[in-house]
Amino acid sequence: MTPTMPADHRELISDLSGIVNDHPSTDPEVTLTVLARDAAEALDRVGTPEGLRERTGYTVLLHATCWYVAARVFSKSLSASYTKALDGFRATLDPASCSCPDGSHPTDLDSEYTVEAGVGLLTEAGRAAFAEDYDIDDEELAAYDCDGFLADLADRATASIREAYGRNFGGIDVSHLDAQFLRDGGGIDVVAVQEAIRRTWEDNTGPVALWSARRWLSGQVRDEERLGVFLSMWMGIAQSYGGLPPSYARDLTAAMDTIDLDVTCDHPRHPWHTADATVESRYRAVLHLYAPDDHPNTPVPADLASRDLWECPFQYAELARSAKTDLEGWRVMRGGDEEDWEA
Numbered sequence: 188m189t190p191t192m193p194a195d196h197r198e199l200i201s202d203l204s205g206i207v208n209d210h211p212s213t214d215p216e217v218t219l220t221v222l223a224r225d226a227a228e229a230l231d232r233v234g235t236p237e238g239l240r241e242r243t244g245y246t247v248l249l250h251a252t253c254w255y256v257a258a259r260v261f262s263k264s265l266s267a268s269y270t271k272a273l274d275g276f277r278a279t280l281d282p283a284s285c286s287c288p289d290g291s292h293p294t295d296l297d298s299e300y301t302v303e304a305g306v307g308l309l310t311e312a313g314r315a316a317f318a319e320d321y322d323i324d325d326e327e328l329a330a331y332d333c334d335g336f337l338a339d340l341a342d343r344a345t346a347s348i349r350e351a352y353g354r355n356f357g358g359i360d361v362s363h364l365d366a367q368f369l370r371d372g373g374g375i376d377v378v379a380v381q382e383a384i385r386r387t388w389e390d391n392t393g394p395v396a397l398w399s400a401r402r403w404l405s406g407q408v409r410d411e412e413r414l415g416v417f418l419s420m421w422m423g424i425a426q427s428y429g430g431l432p433p434s435y436a437r438d439l440t441a442a443m444d445t446i447d448l449d450v451t452c453d454h455p456r457h458p459w460h461t462a463d464a465t466v467e468s469r470y471r472a473v474l475h476l477y478a479p480d481d482h483p484n485t486p487v488p489a490d491l492a493s494r495d496l497w498e499c500p501f502q503y504a505e506l507a508r509s510a511k512t513d514l515e516g517w518r519v520m521r522g523g524d525e526e527d528w529e530a
């Protein structure tokens with residue numbers, strides 16, 4: 188008779204496969220929180236054959252999904268749950284006991300296959316089903332239970348969660364950008380800031396936005412630089428489509444909170460209305476503002492180009508409102524508790 192895996196484990200394979208493929212079909216924060224909780228509960232059973240099977244399965248699964256916790260969910264409690272379960276298993280493992288022949292530990296563990304392996308390994312029936320589905324012999328199956336193999340998985344998963352915790356919730360140092368963005372006299376080279384935001388392949392939209400926010404909050408922004416720093420910060424937020432972690436969002440939110448939203452004006456339109464249609468037109472508009480001779484083309488028509496229209500507090504308020512909507516969207520998209528996102 189073909190061995191069958193419990194129905195809820197079939198479902199777990201499907202849910203976790205969506206997550207490791209970066210196309211979750213469930214709320215990933217919920218699914219992974221349940222996984223880490225179940226893993227922690229299995230710790231109490233490690234002294235039994237059932238518990239040993241679960242230790243293997245959960246260690247494989249926590250390792251397979253840890254990149255998602257590190258890069259896609261910004262939740263302190265989920266990170267802590269992963270670390271707790273992994274540390275718990277790790278404390279019961281003795282890598283020195285490994286007597287496997289060289290190269291016999293399972294490899295190629297970053298795929299959907301790993302999810303099937305991990306869920307299968309949790310139970311006796313699951314192991315039989317996994318072995319049959321993938322034509323795995325007893326020796327190969329036993330290698331998954333090796334303390335050396337599991338300790339290595341646990342160590343690597345823990346290291347990646349710890350490293351991500353610092354990146355997602357800690358302080359990000361962007362002081363190296365001073366050398367790129369500050370002129371000798373201390374003024375801000377807005378053109379250089381814009382060029383940096385455009386170099387998206389350097390993955391620096393977030394750092395540039397954060398640098399702009401810190402500069403804004405430091406009060407070291409001259410009157411003529413205000414607009415350029417503000418627009419650079421706004422563009423950094425608007426163009427971070429996948430959302431930035433709290434380590435960035437905190438200062439960006441604080442900077443946007445300095446803008447007075449309770450303002451009105453009589454202008455029918457403001458310059459940014461004509462400039463913000465595309466990333467390219469935003470860029471051209473700001474370059475033209477700060478270096479019109481070098482960059483004569485701007486999407487902003489002459490009748491909207493006066494500096495007082497650009498500086499109108501109502502336009503600042505409108506842009507701050509849309510930035511705050513984006514920042515709020517990051518929380519919804521990336522999860523975490525409200526206080527994870529606060530200073």
Ligand SMILES: [Zn+2]
Pocket residue numbers: 285286287292333334335336
């Ligand atoms: Zn081994």
Ligand SMILES: [Zn+2]
Pocket residue numbers: 451452453454457496499500501502
């Ligand atoms: Zn106005």
